[in-house]
Amino acid sequence: MIGKKWLPALSALVMAVGVTAGGGAAMAKEKHKDIVNVSHRGASGHAPEHTLVAYDRGEKMHGDYIELDLQMTKDGHLIAMHDEKVDRTTDGTGYVKDMTLAEIKELDAGSWFNEAYPEYAKPEYQGLQVPTLEEVFQEFGKNNSYYIETKSPAIYPGMEKELLRLVDKYRINKDKLLIQSFSPESLKIMHELDSSINLVQLLSYRSYATITDEQIADVKEYAMGIGPNHTYLNEEYIQKVVNSGLEIHPYTVNDKERMKQLIDWGVTGMFTNFPDRLHEVKKGK
Ligand code: G3P
Ligand code: CA
Numbered sequence: 001m002i003g004k005k006w007l008p009a010l011s012a013l014v015m016a017v018g019v020t021a022g023g024g025a026a027m028a029k030e031k032h033k034d035i036v037n038v039s040h041r042g043a044s045g046h047a048p049e050h051t052l053v054a055y056d057r058g059e060k061m062h063g064d065y066i067e068l069d070l071q072m073t074k075d076g077h078l079i080a081m082h083d084e085k086v087d088r089t090t091d092g093t094g095y096v097k098d099m100t101l102a103e104i105k106e107l108d109a110g111s112w113f114n115e116a117y118p119e120y121a122k123p124e125y126q127g128l129q130v131p132t133l134e135e136v137f138q139e140f141g142k143n144n145s146y147y148i149e150t151k152s153p154a155i156y157p158g159m160e161k162e163l164l165r166l167v168d169k170y171r172i173n174k175d176k177l178l179i180q181s182f183s184p185e186s187l188k189i190m191h192e193l194d195s196s197i198n199l200v201q202l203l204s205y206r207s208y209a210t211i212t213d214e215q216i217a218d219v220k221e222y223a224m225g226i227g228p229n230h231t232y233l234n235e236e237y238i239q240k241v242v243n244s245g246l247e248i249h250p251y252t253v254n255d256k257e258r259m260k261q262l263i264d265w266g267v268t269g270m271f272t273n274f275p276d277r278l279h280e281v282k283k284g285k
Contacts, residue, residue, distance in 0.1 A: 036269025037278045038147050039063030040252050041082060045273035046120055048113035049089060050080040051128045052139055059140075063275035065147040065178065066140060070133060070163065071096040072156040073104055078133040078163060084152055088112070090130065097155055104130050133163070137170040145176040149202070153186035160189045164197075174198075180227055191222040199223040200249065205232045216244045227251055227271070230258065235265040242266045256281050 042054025043061050055066045069082045073096055086092045086099070090107035110128035114121035131139075136146075150159055167177065180200040181187050187199045201223045203209075209232040219226060225247030228237075233250055241248045251271035253259050259281045262270060272278050 035263055035267070035278070035282055036065065036247075036249060037063050037275050037282070038065045038067050038249060038269060038271040039275045040067045040271040040273050041069065042066065043273065043275055045254060046276075047122075048110045048125050048128055050082060050130070051109055051125075052131050052135070053110075053125065053128060055136065055140065058275050059144075061274075061276040062279035064269075065145045066136070067147045067149070067271060068133070068136060069149045069151045070159065071151055072159050072162070073101045074098055075100045076158075076162065077101040077104075078159065078166065079104055080131050080133065080136060082151070084155070086130075101132065133166055134170070137166060137172060142171045143173050143176065145178075146172065147178045147180060147200075150179070150181045150183065150186045150190075153181065153183050153189075160186060160193060164190070164193050167197075178225075184222075188222055198225075200225045200227050200247070202226070202251075203228040205229055207232055209233050209237050211237060211240065216241065216246065220244070220246065225249060225268070230262060230270070233262070233265075238262070238265045238267055242268065253278075 039055065039058025041049035042051065043057035043063065044054050047054040047057045050069065058066055068080050070078050071081045071084060072078055079096065079101070081089065081096060083089065085095050086104070086107060089112055090109045091111060092107040096104065107130060108127050109130045110125035114125055148163065150163065153159055174196055178198050178200055179190055180202050182202040182204065184201060187201060190197060190199055199222055201219045203226055205228060209228060226241060227249045230250035230253050238248055247268045249269040249271060250262060250267055253262060253270045253272050254274050254277065256277050259270065259278055263281070270278065
């Protein structure tokens with residue numbers, strides 16, 4: 001007969017055996033199912049980043065969110081582009097802030113990709129345009145899931161207000177909208193303008209990643225999650241964040257083994273240029 005005092009230990013042992021002998025597999029599958037798959041700049045491993053084609057591929061490859069970086073033109077239009085300059089991803093040169101939308105629309109945002117990634121090149125990528133945020137909303141609709149980053153907000157005063165104006169104009173479903181930034185100031189402006197919008201604080205680490213209780217408490221004042229670069233993360237960091245109640249979506253994870261490791265460590269989603277790979281990992285492939 002087992003004494004009462006041993007019962008908790010016994011039940012813990014039974015649970016542990018259950019986890020390793022099948023229960024764990026079921027739990028792991030559940031965990032994989034809920035991982036948020038963010039198509040980083042669209043399915044940008046397969047098609048030119050921040051084009052409507054790349055966003056469409058992301059959807060077809062089971063991305064849950066379209067990730068968009070925003071820059072603002074000289075005449076005040078929000079466009080989808082990662083860099084402040086058009087040089088890397090178009091055939092033009094110069095800063096977005098110094099160009100009108102009409103000038104941006106003249107640029108070819110696809111041919112660079114064909115040259116850089118011949119294994120993924122397609123003739124139809126030639127001549128693709130840089131989309132405006134409005135065009136993205138028009139194309140993908142109000143009930144899509146958007147994960148929008150305010151880039152370089154210090155050089156585009158008012159970009160948060162303009163973003164919210166378009167979110168409201170196109171009646172974007174705010175339950176499926178996430179706004180992210182490396183700039184806490186930009187996120188706090190968003191929070192002031194509309195506290196119902198879910199925000200994610202991006203973080204960049206150049207070596208071993210740590211986060212203090214104070215930093216977590218500070219982020220929780222305005223955001224529901226953090227997005228750190230994945231490179232220096234470890235299980236302890238991830239568990240600390242998750243246990244605090246924050247979401248954690250590392251960027252940019254393209255390797256399947258790393259995806260599996262981060263999921264095992266407890267992340268709640270991740271950004272990837274290959275949403276098809278993350279989908280496979282979630283399916284256990
Ligand atoms: O937004 C997450 C991730 O995209 C941040 O890095 O430079 O690719 O915008 P970046
Ligand atoms: Ca981004």
